[in-house]
Amino acid sequence: MAPGLAPKPPPPPMARPPTNPGHMLVLGTGFVGRYVSERLLSQGWRVSGTCTSAAKKMELEKLGMSASVFDATRSNLADLHALEDATHLLISIPPIPGVGDPFLSSHADLQRTLADGNLQWLCYLSSTSVYGDCGGAWVDEDHVVNPESESAKLRYAAEEGWLDLVDELDLSAFILRLGGIYGPGRSALDTIAKGNKSLSSRQKLRESKQFTARIHVADIYQAIRASMSIKSARKIYNVVDDDPAPRADVFAFAQSLIERRYPDLAMDPARSNIHDRIIAAEKRVSNERLKQELGVRLLYPSYRSGLQSIFDSWLTVKK
Numbered sequence: 001m002a003p004g005l006a007p008k009p010p011p012p013p014m015a016r017p018p019t020n021p022g023h024m025l026v027l028g029t030g031f032v033g034r035y036v037s038e039r040l041l042s043q044g045w046r047v048s049g050t051c052t053s054a055a056k057k058m059e060l061e062k063l064g065m066s067a068s069v070f071d072a073t074r075s076n077l078a079d080l081h082a083l084e085d086a087t088h089l090l091i092s093i094p095p096i097p098g099v100g101d102p103f104l105s106s107h108a109d110l111q112r113t114l115a116d117g118n119l120q121w122l123c124y125l126s127s128t129s130v131y132g133d134c135g136g137a138w139v140d141e142d143h144v145v146n147p148e149s150e151s152a153k154l155r156y157a158a159e160e161g162w163l164d165l166v167d168e169l170d171l172s173a174f175i176l177r178l179g180g181i182y183g184p185g186r187s188a189l190d191t192i193a194k195g196n197k198s199l200s201s202r203q204k205l206r207e208s209k210q211f212t213a214r215i216h217v218a219d220i221y222q223a224i225r226a227s228m229s230i231k232s233a234r235k236i237y238n239v240v241d242d243d244p245a246p247r248a249d250v251f252a253f254a255q256s257l258i259e260r261r262y263p264d265l266a267m268d269p270a271r272s273n274i275h276d277r278i279i280a281a282e283k284r285v286s287n288e289r290l291k292q293e294l295g296v297r298l299l300y301p302s303y304r305s306g307l308q309s310i311f312d313s314w315l316t317v318k319k
């Protein structure tokens with residue numbers, strides 16, 4: 001609960017009409033896109049997705065997806081035939097430095113294609129970076145944005161661009177502002193296990209932050225599914241957990257899990273030094289709207305339960 005926000009009554013049970021399996025098109029089938037795709041496929045959805053290499057295309061096809069190689073800096077929108085047929089569109093390609101969102105330069109063509117097609121739902125995966133530095137204050141979706149870095153500025157421009165694009169289309173549209181994403185295969189546990197002990201300057205800056213919003217990929221999936229159950233245009237949700245803890249604490253916890261079982265994988269102690277903090281884009285991102293309006297009950301409200309579940313899954317695999 002964010003200090004300063006009045007306590008709200010528990011949400012009414014949300015009507016959750018089952019979403020009939022549709023046709024999802026994922027632009028950028030990366031970590032989140034793949035997680036979502038695998039689950040929709042298992043529920044009978046038709047899923048199409050893009051990636052940037054032939055090797056990845058083969059991997060996605062093995063899952064049962066209809067995959068295409070699409071490099072937004074080079075490929076042509078007209079080659080993306082799934083756009084004409086998809087009922088759901090998940091945009092997961094980040095803005096490109098110096099270019100911005102690669103799809104929005106074809107605004108008119110894209111709008112026409114979507115208007116002529118079957119699209120009912122669109123979701124743009126954004127980032128909490130759009131809030132910039134808020135001096136550690138709690139921020140909700142109504143907080144003024146202050147994107148400072150180049151990538152945050154491009155991200156905010158992309159949000160605006162997608163919202164403009166859907167303005168004249170009759171469909172549900174959502175912007176999900178994600179915290180740092182982790183999950184099986186991408187977490188502090190995996191970083192330690194891979195022995196990545198030297199940090200880039202960007203990582204060092206992140207390491208020194210007092211508050212970092214993060215979210216387990218399973219909870220992003222929950223948010224996406226919940227958004228499909230409501231009709232809503234231009235809605236923005238923060239998708240973060242309840243615990244904006246320092247990254248150093250997350251690594252210390254991951255290290256403690258690993259040390260107990262695999263002492264050889266212990267991390268360089270200098271890595272978890274939390275005394276020398278630089279304040280950078282500090283804020284605590286509130287997830288109240290996600291819980292109240294979408295009725296999402298987080299599976300992993302803290303990095304502790306999230307990392308513990310990833311660690312437990314290692315043990316299951318290793319047995």
Ligand SMILES: NC(=O)c1ccc[n+]([C@@H]2O[C@H](COP(=O)([O-])OP(=O)(O)OC[C@H]3O[C@@H](n4cnc5c(N)ncnc54)[C@H](OP(=O)(O)O)[C@@H]3O)[C@@H](O)[C@H]2O)c1
Binds near residue numbers: 028072091092094179
């Ligand atoms: N990682 C985080 O902590 C974090 C936090 C907040 C928001 N986000 C954003 O949330 C979204 C989903 O995150 P994620 O971790 O799932 O991202 P990801 O794993 O990096 O996936 C990004 C996808 O975009 C594709 N892509 C990249 N550049 C492209 C280009 N020029 N043309 C076409 N496709 C391109 C990639 O293709 P390939 O599959 O071929 O590589 C990949 O499928 C992304 O927009 C990400 O920036 C991430």
